[in-house]
Amino acid sequence: MNTLTDTAVPQLSIQLPAWLTRMQLADHTVYTSIESRMKLAIQLASNNIVHGTGGPFGAAIFDMYNHQLIAVGVNVVVASCCSMAHAEMTAISMAQQQRGHFDLAAGDQHLELVSSCEPCAMCFGALAWSGIKHLTCAARDSDARAIGFDEGPKLHDWQQALEQRGISVQTDVCRHDAIKVLQHYASSGGAIYNAGKNQ
Numbered sequence: 001m002n003t004l005t006d007t008a009v010p011q012l013s014i015q016l017p018a019w020l021t022r023m024q025l026a027d028h029t030v031y032t033s034i035e036s037r038m039k040l041a042i043q044l045a046s047n048n049i050v051h052g053t054g055g056p057f058g059a060a061i062f063d064m065y066n067h068q069l070i071a072v073g074v075n076v077v078v079a080s081c082c083s084m085a086h087a088e089m090t091a092i093s094m095a096q097q098q099r100g101h102f103d104l105a106a107g108d109q110h111l112e113l114v115s116s117c118e119p120c121a122m123c124f125g126a127l128a129w130s131g132i133k134h135l136t137c138a139a140r141d142s143d144a145r146a147i148g149f150d151e152g153p154k155l156h157d158w159q160q161a162l163e164q165r166g167i168s169v170q171t172d173v174c175r176h177d178a179i180k181v182l183q184h185y186a187s188s189g190g191a192i193y194n195a196g197k198n199q
């Protein structure tokens, strides 16, 4: 993040890990099955641990018509000094930057957000403002809480709330694989970076 100086225009930027540049985002791979799309999101989460670049969460955005990859995101909260930098938020932001529009439903697009974990309270809210049409997630909120992450004050009926806004939801896809990544992060001493609880 840039700091404010007398001469610079205030600017906000979040940098994703350098290892992501080695991923081919425009390779025209068709991720036909939901499992193949989720495996990519979970692999991103796992890679983020291996490279020590952030928390154990990954997300990817796909075109629902042709199943091609649009954008990826990982959690970079600590490295970017930004509590908003969750995997879902960085993936959504990357897609919006790439499309040059804040509304990912613009132009009759139908995009799917595939996340290695259920959205927290913040990402739940961001989804409703993003234009994303479908959410698929793997680990449950309770799986993230089980290793110490604060998921925030979510609505009890969060899925229904998204559905009412025209965002369909599918849960528990490859959940066991995502839980293994979360548990690996915890057992290897990964930082649990909840705001207000760090010294």
Ligand SMILES: [Zn+2]
Pocket: 086, 087, 088, 119, 120, 121, 122, 123, 124
């Ligand atoms: Zn989140």
